[in-house]
Amino acid sequence: MSKAVVDLPPKGGFSFDLCRRNEMLISKGVHPPSFRKTGTTIVGLVFKDGVILGADTRATEGPIVCDKNCEKIHYIAPNIYCCGAGTAADTEAVTDMVSSQLQLHRYHTGRESRVITALTLLKSHLFSYQGYVSAALVLGGVDITGPHLHTIYPHGSTDTLPFATMGSGSLAAMAVFESKFREGLTREEGIELVCEAICSGIFNDLGSGSNVDVCVITKGHKEYLRNHQMPNPRTYVSSKGYTFPKGLTEVLTTKITPLKEKVEVIEGNDAMEE
Amino acid sequence: MNSIDATIAEKGLMSSEMGSERTLYPYVTGTSVIGIKYKDGILMAADMGGSYGSTLRYKSVERLKPIGKHSLIGASGEISDFQEILRYLDELILYDNMWDDGNSLGPKEVHNYLTRVMYNRRNKFNPLWNSLVLGGVKNGQKYLGTVSMIGVHFEDNHIATGFGNHLARPILRKEWHENLSFEDGVKLLEKCMRVLLYRDRSAVNKLQIAKITEEGVTISQPYSLKTFWGFSAFQNPTKGAEGSW
Numbered sequence: 277m278s279k280a281v282v283d284l285p286p287k288g289g290f291s292f293d294l295c296r297r298n299e300m301l302i303s304k305g306v307h308p309p310s311f312r313k314t315g316t317t318i319v320g321l322v323f324k325d326g327v328i329l330g331a332d333t334r335a336t337e338g339p340i341v342c343d344k345n346c347e348k349i350h351y352i353a354p355n356i357y358c359c360g361a362g363t364a365a366d367t368e369a370v371t372d373m374v375s376s377q378l379q380l381h382r383y384h385t386g387r388e389s390r391v392i393t394a395l396t397l398l399k400s401h402l403f404s405y406q407g408y409v410s411a412a413l414v415l416g417g418v419d420i421t422g423p424h425l426h427t428i429y430p431h432g433s434t435d436t437l438p439f440a441t442m443g444s445g446s447l448a449a450m451a452v453f454e455s456k457f458r459e460g461l462t463r464e465e466g467i468e469l470v471c472e473a474i475c476s477g478i479f480n481d482l483g484s485g486s487n488v489d490v491c492v493i494t495k496g497h498k499e500y501l502r503n504h505q506m507p508n509p510r511t512y513v514s515s516k517g518y519t520f521p522k523g524l525t526e527v528l529t530t531k532i533t534p535l536k537e538k539v540e541v542i543e544g545n546d547a548m549e550e
Numbered sequence: 551m552n553s554i555d556a557t558i559a560e561k562g563l564m565s566s567e568m569g570s571e572r573t574l575y576p577y578v579t580g581t582s583v584i585g586i587k588y589k590d591g592i593l594m595a596a597d598m599g600g601s602y603g604s605t606l607r608y609k610s611v612e613r614l615k616p617i618g619k620h621s622l623i624g625a626s627g628e629i630s631d632f633q634e635i636l637r638y639l640d641e642l643i644l645y646d647n648m649w650d651d652g653n654s655l656g657p658k659e660v661h662n663y664l665t666r667v668m669y670n671r672r673n674k675f676n677p678l679w680n681s682l683v684l685g686g687v688k689n690g691q692k693y694l695g696t697v698s699m700i701g702v703h704f705e706d707n708h709i710a711t712g713f714g715n716h717l718a719r720p721i722l723r724k725e726w727h728e729n730l731s732f733e734d735g736v737k738l739l740e741k742c743m744r745v746l747l748y749r750d751r752s753a754v755n756k757l758q759i760a761k762i763t764e765e766g767v768t769i770s771q772p773y774s775l776k777t778f779w780g781f782s783a784f785q786n787p788t789k790g791a792e793g794s795w
Binding site: 454 | 749
């Protein structure tokens with residue numbers, strides 16, 4: 277093991293050191309651990325006074341629904357929110373990171389954060405990780421320059437759009453948007469269209485489900501409508517209820533083990549003298 | 551019939567050393583087909599594009615064809631396989647007409663025949679690379695079904711193949727209802743075709759709509775849809791974010 281003559285300072289971005297080892301492991305048949313994906317429908321649209329973001333609430337781990345009511349609309353700044361699709365840990369971590377960077381920036385400049393600042397921070401982080409940070413985001417907010425809506429892909433490319441959808445249910449939601457979107461929607465029309473697009477994803481895509489979350493951002497004001505629509509209620513509830521009175525279960529044997537043992541303290545000076 | 555099949559099977563086994571003679575991938579493909587039941591019968595829509603990989607090679611491919619007196623077929627996927635299927639169906643209808651017994655094959659029968667053909671080809675690992683939509687009316691009964699290249703078949707009130715599965719089916723599930731009038735049916739199909747035109751890269755803006763009722767088949771002349779690109783965000787996408795895209 278030779279020591280490097282010049283110690284290079286740690287650089288940002290992806291370290292490809294373990295890639296050869298991973299390839300060798302895969303060729304030997306060792307499977308990498310699976311991760312929790314959000315297999316999602318997320319949408320955003322620009323309406324008359326600002327931006328409306330929408331998301332479903334199902335988080336999947338392969339074929340299993342691991343969280344029936346998770347939050348996919350993340351806080352970035354008081355006037356900027358971001359929906360995330362892809363690996364749940366990646367979307368959470370990257371949005372938290374940019375959120376704290378923006379807060380420090382706000383303290384430094386004394387001004388409200390701009391959406392393109394968040395966009396540039398997210399885009400350059402994702403690009404430097406070459407798509408390995410699997411986060412596909414719909415970023416929306418209203419700042420001093422007006423309402424903005426952007427999509428960010430895991431490799432770091434971005435689009436500026438009047439309406440956007442991402443995630444596995446994006447085609448179902450986009451079908452609704454492409455047929456019904458027009459400019460200058462009112463708040464109620466916008467919320468209804470967003471809910472319709474998310475419901476289209478919930479009912480036509482297997483990776484999306486449960487409830488609809490909506491976030492409305494306007495100039496100087498935001499409204500986070502958690503579970504704005506719940507189109508998948510529990511339809512059967514047993515009328516008798518689920519009570520388990522004492523004595524219902526038959527006791528076969530009883531064995532009692534006291535957890536606290538009696539400890540004898542011997543007064544001795546040797547051990548802990550010094 | 552049996553002896554011919556046996557020799558073909560032997561030849562297949564023997565020639566597998568020389569080289570594969572099965573369809574491995576499609577070459578000239580058509581994109582989605584959409585079909586719906588409406589008040590008087592069936593409405594189907596398909597565009598007229600034949601793509602050769604990523605090139606739009608043929609722009610006047612008719613992918614909707616009448617079959618016999620009672621049926622209408624639409625196909626997406628490999629165009630040459632569709633032409634072969636049309637030959638099989640032509641032979642089927644011809645033999646049926648030769649019986650001259652006053653009876654004629656309805657859409658249900660044609661659908662069943664196609665299912666058997668597709669499934670048997672798939673079992674021989676030599677599929678006809680198509681997704682077919684079969685619709686028709688016989689004796690007042692409307693029928694709309696689909697067969698895929700692996701033999702999956704079912705019938706429903708609205709059918710979509712290819713990209714239409716993802717983009718058109720959500721719209722159809724929401725907005726289809728019994729007893730659509732002809733105008734409403736065409737409007738619904740055009741809505742779906744417009745979304746496909748925006749979002750499917752192999753779609754062309756030249757489509758035909760076919761209608762089949764008890765009276766017969768009408769396939770419209772090719773026409774284009776109006777599209778809207780006038781969003782203010784498209785005029786100046788980097789406003790407020792110069793240097794980005």
